[in-house]
Amino acid sequence: EAGVAQSPRYKIIEKRQSVAFWCNPISGHATLYWYQQILGQGPKLLIQFQNNGVVDDSQLPKDRFSAERLKGVDSTLKIQPAKLEDSAVYLCASSLSLEGAWEQYFGPGTRLTVT
Amino acid sequence: DAKTTQPNSMESNEEEPVHLPCNHSTISGTDYIHWYRQLPSQGPEYVIHGLTSNVNNRMASLAIAEDRKSSTLILHRATLRDAAVYYCILYGGATNKLIFGTGTLLAVQP
Numbered sequence: 001e002a003g004v005a006q007s008p009r010y011k012i013i014e015k016r017q018s019v020a021f022w023c024n025p026i027s028g029h030a031t032l033y034w035y036q037q038i039l040g041q042g043p044k045l046l047i048q049f050q051n052n053g054v055v056d057d058s059q060l061p062k063d064r065f066s067a068e069r070l071k072g073v074d075s076t077l078k079i080q081p082a083k084l085e086d087s088a089v090y091l092c093a094s095s096l097s098l099e100g101a102w103e104q105y106f107g108p109g110t111r112l113t114v115t
Numbered sequence: 116d117a118k119t120t121q122p123n124s125m126e127s128n129e130e131e132p133v134h135l136p137c138n139h140s141t142i143s144g145t146d147y148i149h150w151y152r153q154l155p156s157q158g159p160e161y162v163i164h165g166l167t168s169n170v171n172n173r174m175a176s177l178a179i180a181e182d183r184k185s186s187t188l189i190l191h192r193a194t195l196r197d198a199a200v201y202y203c204i205l206y207g208g209a210t211n212k213l214i215f216g217t218g219t220l221l222a223v224q225p
Contacts, residue, residue, distance in 0.1 A: 101212065
């Protein structure tokens with residue numbers, strides 16, 4: 001079974017530029033998550049989708065971050081404009097359902113460096 | 116959200132058992148105790164979970180105190196590939212969210 005795919009794996013941008021990350025969840029998984037992991041900390045949930053609807057985006061900095069999950073499969077997370085403090089690993093995860101959110105499968109992450 | 120407390124780091128020798136502790140004194144009756152681990156340069160992966168009884172699977176064992184205020188993840192024979200950050204997470208109620216702390220960084224010496 002293929003795991004969660006993310007691209008790119010690494011990205012370096014200057015502050016005030018924009019960037020987008022892509023995630024392809026495990027086939028058949030209805031729930032998709034984006035996390036931000038700053039160095040030395042555990043992952044922090046940014047947004048949670050159930051199919052193509054947003055379940056929770058309370059931790060998403062909406063003035064600069066946006067995410068979508070068209071057709072309930074792939075998802076993109078965008079940052080515009082980026083700030084230095086956005087340097088982090090962005091992890092995508094999926095689970096079979098909201099009820100199964102306790103078992104999430106994570107991708108390898110995208111490491112973003114903002115200079 | 117109920118919180119967990121874990122040591123920042125632990126060390127083990129290869130092929131020896133490892134006991135990773137977690138305190139969760141404010142756990143509620145509906146909270147499950149979950150463990151995830153994160154290998155270097157990878158996303159977290161599910162390890163094990165339990166509610167009241169001790170649990171075993173192919174990766175590890177979970178021992179839960181009778182009052183549920185603490186638990187211990189047991190790796191029966193540590194290998195170099197078990198070097199990772201181990202997260203103890205309380206999951207349940209209406210949140211349906213995994214809330215990660217800083218975890219325990221486990222180093223395994225050959």
